[in-house]
Amino acid sequence: MNMDINWVINWLSPKEVEMILTGIKDTLYMTLAATFFGYVIGLPWGILLNTTGKDGLTPNRAVYAIVDFITNVMRSVPFLIMLILVQPVTMWIVGKSYGSGATIVPLTISAAPLIARMVESSLNEVDKGVIEAAQAMGSSNGYIIRKVLLKESKISLIAGATITVGTVLGYSAMAGILGGGGLGDIAIRYGYYRYQPNILWVSVILLVAIVMILQGIGTLISKKFDRRKK
Amino acid sequence: MAEGNEEIRGYEMALIEVKNVSKTFQTKAGKVEALKNINFNVEAGDIYGIIGMSGAGKSTLVRCLNFLEKPTKGTVTVDGKDLGSLSKKDLRATRGNIGMIFQGFNLLIQSKVIDNVLYPLRLQRMPKADAKKKAKELLEIVGLADKANAYPAQLSGGQQQRVAIARALASDPKILLCDEATSALDPQTTEQILQLLKEINQKTGITIVIITHSMSVVREICKSVAIVEKGEIVEDGSVEEIFTNPKSAAAKTLVFGQADSAPGAISFAKDDNTKKVRIVFSTNSSYESVIADMILKFQNPVNILRANTLDVDGVARGEMFLQLSSDPVIAENQVEYLKERGLAVSELTASDLVAASAAGRKEAE
Numbered sequence: 001m002n003m004d005i006n007w008v009i010n011w012l013s014p015k016e017v018e019m020i021l022t023g024i025k026d027t028l029y030m031t032l033a034a035t036f037f038g039y040v041i042g043l044p045w046g047i048l049l050n051t052t053g054k055d056g057l058t059p060n061r062a063v064y065a066i067v068d069f070i071t072n073v074m075r076s077v078p079f080l081i082m083l084i085l086v087q088p089v090t091m092w093i094v095g096k097s098y099g100s101g102a103t104i105v106p107l108t109i110s111a112a113p114l115i116a117r118m119v120e121s122s123l124n125e126v127d128k129g130v131i132e133a134a135q136a137m138g139s140s141n142g143y144i145i146r147k148v149l150l151k152e153s154k155i156s157l158i159a160g161a162t163i164t165v166g167t168v169l170g171y172s173a174m175a176g177i178l179g180g181g182g183l184g185d186i187a188i189r190y191g192y193y194r195y196q197p198n199i200l201w202v203s204v205i206l207l208v209a210i211v212m213i214l215q216g217i218g219t220l221i222s223k224k225f226d227r228r229k230k
Numbered sequence: 231m232a233e234g235n236e237e238i239r240g241y242e243m244a245l246i247e248v249k250n251v252s253k254t255f256q257t258k259a260g261k262v263e264a265l266k267n268i269n270f271n272v273e274a275g276d277i278y279g280i281i282g283m284s285g286a287g288k289s290t291l292v293r294c295l296n297f298l299e300k301p302t303k304g305t306v307t308v309d310g311k312d313l314g315s316l317s318k319k320d321l322r323a324t325r326g327n328i329g330m331i332f333q334g335f336n337l338l339i340q341s342k343v344i345d346n347v348l349y350p351l352r353l354q355r356m357p358k359a360d361a362k363k364k365a366k367e368l369l370e371i372v373g374l375a376d377k378a379n380a381y382p383a384q385l386s387g388g389q390q391q392r393v394a395i396a397r398a399l400a401s402d403p404k405i406l407l408c409d410e411a412t413s414a415l416d417p418q419t420t421e422q423i424l425q426l427l428k429e430i431n432q433k434t435g436i437t438i439v440i441i442t443h444s445m446s447v448v449r450e451i452c453k454s455v456a457i458v459e460k461g462e463i464v465e466d467g468s469v470e471e472i473f474t475n476p477k478s479a480a481a482k483t484l485v486f487g488q489a490d491s492a493p494g495a496i497s498f499a500k501d502d503n504t505k506k507v508r509i510v511f512s513t514n515s516s517y518e519s520v521i522a523d524m525i526l527k528f529q530n531p532v533n534i535l536r537a538n539t540l541d542v543d544g545v546a547r548g549e550m551f552l553q554l555s556s557d558p559v560i561a562e563n564q565v566e567y568l569k570e571r572g573l574a575v576s577e578l579t580a581s582d583l584v585a586a587s588a589a590g591r592k593e594a595e
Contacts, residue, residue, distance in 0.1 A: 133336035133394075136296055137350045137401070138325035147349070152340050227340045227381040 011198055019186060020202060026100040027182035027210065030172045034104045035165050038111030045071070045112060046119025047145060053120070055128065057141045074113040079171045082110050083178055100181030103172060111168050118160035122153040155226045162218025166211050173207055183207050243310055244271035245404065245437050246295060251304035253290055253461075264290045266461045268304070272454075274404070277431055277438045279452035279469065281484060284443060287461040292409050292441045296328045297321055309404060326354060329398030333410035335390040337382040343369070343393050344378040350400045368396040372426065388419035395426065399436075406430075408440045412447060424451050445484045449473065449542050457481050469543045474510045474574040479581070486551075486578075486586035505554045505561040506535065506583065510547060510574040520571050521550075528564060530555040536586075551578065551586070 012020070049071065051057045052064040077085065083106045087097045090105040126149055134148045150157070173184025183203045191200025253265040264287045272278045282288045293299035294306055297313045306313045311324055337346050344365055351361035369375045372392035374385075382390050391411060398406055408427070412420040428451045431438055440452060448455050448469060456466035459480040465472060476485040486508065511520070525531060533553035540547050554561040568575045578586070 127334075127336065127339075129332055129334045129336040130338060132298060133330065133332060134349075135298060136325060136328070136330040136407075137353060137397075138322040139353055140322060143353065147352075148338065152338060154340060225340075228383055 012202065016190075016199060020183070020199070020206070023181075023183040023186045023203065024206060024210070027169065027172055027184070027207070030100045030103050030107060030175075030180075030182055031165060031169045031210075034107030034111055034168050034172070035161070037104065037108040038115045038164065038168065039161070041108065041112040042115025043119055045116035047123065047149070049116060049120040050123035050149070051141070051145070053124070055124070057131070057144060071113045071116055074109070075117065077110075079106070079110050079174055080177065082106050083175055083180070098179040098181075103175040103180040103182075106175070107168055107171055110171055111164060114167060115160070115164055118164060119157065122156035122160055123149050125156055126152045155222050155228070158218060158222045158225070162215055162222075165214050165218070169207070169211055169214070183210075243307065245274040245276075245309055246272040246439070247305075247307040248294070249305045249307070251291075251294055251301040251306060253287075253294065253299060254302045264461055265294070265301070268294075268461075268463055270456050270463060270466055272437060272439060274437050275431070275435045276454055277428070277440065277452045279440045279442060279448035279455040280458055281442055281445065281448050281455060282458035282480070286458045288441045288443075288458045289409055291458065292407050292439060295405075295407055295439065296325050296330065326350065326401045327403050328405045328407060329401065329403040330407040330409065331391065331394045331398050331411045333413045335382070335387070335394045335414075337390055337393055337397070339382050341381075342378070343374065343380050343382065343385070346382070346393055347396045347400055349397060354401060364400065365396075368400055369393075371399075371430075372396045386419075387415050388422060391415065391419075391423055392426070395423075395430075399430070404437060406436055406438045408438065408442075410441055410443070413442070413444070420447070421450075427451060445487070449540060451543075453543055457484065470545070470547075473540075473542050473547065475576060479585075482582050483585040486582060504556050505558070505565070506551065506578040507554060507565060507568070508549060508551050508576050508578055509568055510549050512545065512547060520568070520573065521552075524564060524567055527567065528555065528560055530557070530560050530564075532564065 045067070048067055049064065052060040052067065054064075056064075083103075086106045086109055089109075090097050090102050093105055094102045096102050130152060131144060131148060134144045139147070172180065172182055173187070174180075176182065176184030176186070176188040179185060183206055187200050187203035187207075190196045191203060248268055248270050251265055251268040252263065255262045255264055268291060280288050280291060290299055294301050295308065297306070300314070308324065308328065311320075313321060313324065316324060338349065341349075344362075347365040347368055348361055351364060356364070366375065366378065369378055372395050374389060374392050374396070377385060377389065377393075382393065385393065394411075395406075406427075412423050415423060424447065427438060427440075430436060431451075438451075440447065442448060452469050454467065455469050455472055456463045457472070457478065457480050458464070459478075464478040465476070465481045472481055473485055476482045521532065521534075532555065535551040535553055537550045538548065540549065554564045565575055565577070
């Protein structure tokens, strides 16, 4: 074995390395799954906010006011509190309240209203003239949502998704406080409670690296698909 | 026989009939009456101009023709269908029969040129191969066959408007609405787009409604025109008629103010109390002799304040602003003489001259 591997092995035991690798896997699993389910809920939610809004396709003050209020309330609950509040729901869906699988539930519930807002503001950016042109051609609202709103705002939607992934990853690390699994959990249990700074630092560096990689991928995709410039 | 047909069909309808249309907007500052009791008809095959200053309500008016804006009162009948009575679905189908282009082009910026043209065809579920073929033909017509795979942002304004025209024509509409379609373009490109519209009108017989603030656009391609001011139609008729003999103040401002020349002479002359007239003549050659003959006959000079030759609905027209003799009797005789020679003569009031010089100055800028 060469020097570098020995150094790592001396610094972290094989068991600890294995644990951290599992942590990376769990963190990615939680983040991506919660983002996915977050979009399953948040995308239609955001579309509803946009279309019932003042300048939307079917303005409806009452519906908008209610949905807007719910969004604001849910956005105001700090993630850690949400984690505790939704424990009964988590138990009902997953059957337990700890571990990475269980953390996906509160992560999704916290991410959805954030995603709804991101989607709403992305769709609000779409040129009203283009929507008007689509209406003039006889498009139904459903057709406009699919073929105009979502398509025209895709760069903004991708940017929003990138921010969401980063935020959800941060939340997932926070869930470590209550045994949520993943790198955050490891950093808190080993780094904080057992005072093993090496594990703390490796976890933190890995978390930073994951955020940077995901951000990089998001930016790359945005750039590739952006047709607004020459 | 025509009468018999009318009886069978009940009555002969224009392609677009606008009856007693009013539109009121509710704003924070209170009610705003954008349109007041508008009435006009557009016949099939016409190029109909709706002209007015910004804020006159003409954009609201054109949106009433495809119910992008629903009139508060009145009816809009397109091709025999009362738009207000249609279900949402039928209204959408009818809109497919009315193409529209805009000042801001309004293309899908994230889609290729060809996909923009394909949009209405996909909407109507045309088979893929047919749709593609048709979209390519349309791009050919507007002269952009080589740009099919470009994105709108890679095109110039004029090219983007051509794509928009191709898109608007894709569903073979009977009517094309143009909302300030050339206002964002430079004069040369405007000219090209207007020529294209004219060509399409001549080839396909499509009815075109053009919203504009520019008299030169109306003059160049419209056959009929309505002048809108403060939400009302103040004057309408054939372009030739309104150009030759504008009656309302708004029409005068638009017609007199279209000179390319600087307003200098008019500004100087507008304050004295000599008689001033505008004469319109149909060919270029005739007026020179008329003026020369008139000077010889009355042995009294006239001052030419402004002279233009303009293309009115495809016919060359001359207009001239004259300051007649300072002797009121001779001036009166001069007017009679000009009328006898078959020229359209309109006397200019001080306010007409102010309008002409102000508008001339604006256009010169």
